[in-house]
Amino acid sequence: MRYFVVEYYQRPDGKYDEKAMLEERIKPKTLQRAMVILDYQDRKIVKLRADLAAGPRDFDRISTFFKNNRYGEVIGKLEEKYQLLDAAVAAVQSTAKKEVEENTN
Numbered sequence: 609m610r611y612f613v614v615e616y617y618q619r620p621d622g623k624y625d626e627k628a629m630l631e632e633r634i635k636p637k638t639l640q641r642a643m644v645i646l647d648y649q650d651r652k653i654v655k656l657r658a659d660l661a662a663g664p665r666d667f668d669r670i671s672t673f674f675k676n677n678r679y680g681e682v683i684g685k686l687e688e689k690y691q692l693l694d695a696a697v698a699a700v701q702s703t704a705k706k707e708v709e710e711n712t713n
Contacts, residue, residue, distance in 0.1 A: 613634075
């Protein structure tokens with residue numbers, strides 16, 4: 609999964625329910641309904657309702673808020689997945705660069 613999505617629904621009694629989910633792709637319906645969409649692959653905010661976040665609209669700050677307040681395990685797994693992917697890409701790029709350098713010398 610790539611995206612962390614949060615939706616809020618108002619109940620008949622006026623209180624709100626929060627629904628968080630992980631998505632691989634963002635569907636138009638999700639984009640319309642969601643209050644928060646965080647992209648962990650590109651580490652960016654796709655959507656953040658202005659009334660939900662006072663202060664800077666920074667990916668790390670918003671991610672940390674959700675991680676510390678309710679969704680620590682889920683967000684931890686997302687972060688781990690993309691840190692491993694970043695490390696793998698860096699290793700492949702380094703190896704390819706060395707091979708190119710060796711072949712040009």
